[in-house]
Amino acid sequence: MKKKAGILLSLTLAASTILGACGNTDKSSEKKEGKESKNFKVGMVTDVGGVDDKSFNQSAWEGLKKFGKDNKLKENEGYRYLESTKDADYIPNLAKFVDTNYNLTFGIGYKMQESIKETAGKNPKKQFAIVDAVVDKPNVTSITFKDHEGSFLAGAVAAMTTKSNKVGFIGGIKSPLIQKFESGFMAGAKTVNPNIEVISQYAEAFDKPEKGSVLASAMYGQGIDVIYHASGATGNGVFTEAKNRKKKGENVWVIGVDRDQNQEGMPENVTLTSMVKRVDVAVEKVSQKAKDGKLEGGKKEEFGLQDDGVGIAKTTDNVKKVNPEIVTKVEEFKKKIVSGEIKVPSTPDEYKTYEASLKK
Structure with a gap:
């Protein structure tokens, strides 16, 4: 009887150990997933127009902010922008995001084409995206509009x-x-x-x-x-x-x-x-793809009338007043x-x- 009791006790302890290990693995996995989600970072470099240009830089930033808020990321930690006041700022600004391990970096405007090309070439393991230009690199997503x-x-x-x-x-x-x-x-x-x-x-x-x-x-x-x-x-x-x-x-x-x-x-x-021109929507979509692990670099994302990537503003009061x-x-x-x-x-x-x- 003592021998049988000993065997039963051993089996019980073994089962407890296995269950405990499974529980620890789940918590570890959840913690790791949460950490990865929390640490995802996306950056944006403006062209010389600045983030308050009332135009495409501002629209891009609005899209990035929406992405950040939807994914509960903190501004300046999970998403942020750097302004360029001159063309010479492009590469240093891009490098700042690379050096601080951002997962994805946007270059806003065709004027950043060569800077993105050079930086992406030197950092093949980093993901980049450019608006209004095409860069033929396997780690660059090119966003264009009709x-x-x-x-x-x-x-x-x-x-x-x-x-x-x-x-x-x-x-x-x-x-x-x-x-x-x-x-x-x-x-x-x-x-x-x-x-x-x-x-x-x-x-x-x-x-x-x-x-x-x-x-x-x-x-x-x-x-x-x-x-x-x-x-x-x-x-x-x-x-x-x-x-x-x-x-x-x-x-x-x-x-x-x-x-x-x-x-x-x-x-x-x-x-x-x-x-x-829905730069905001494009930036938001590409950012989400990157966070979800679904962004394939080296591709061109084009937006036109057919998919509401471009069009006339919804504010039509003045047009209607004319005719x-x-x-x-x-x-x-x-x-x-x-x-x-x-x-x-x-x-x-x-x-x-x-x-x-x-x-x-």
């Missing part, structure tokens, strides 16, 4: 609004990216009215509001009454000039870019509409673009071909 499609709608709105039959485009730095905005805008305007006059100017900067004011002043001075800007913080000057003229009784408009810029036109209410039918017409154009019936030009050469086809 800016020309959204800009087409902006051009159509401008053409259906103008009283002078003259509209303007102000770009930041003349580059293939900003020429996508210009080409789409001109195509939309000319589709509505082949005889409309479209004047384009470039500020050659994304961080010079004073230059935006000067260019806008010249355009409004020559009779243009609607200006579409794709110039980052430089566009703040366009709004300033429009508001000053509105105070004097002039009926002029600005079409914003990247995010709904309705508030930038207040209190004089000069924002006709905005070409919204309620404009909103309906914009939806018709959108459907034609998504279906392929309208192929929006994205380069100056494609635009020339498109414009020629309108005259046939």
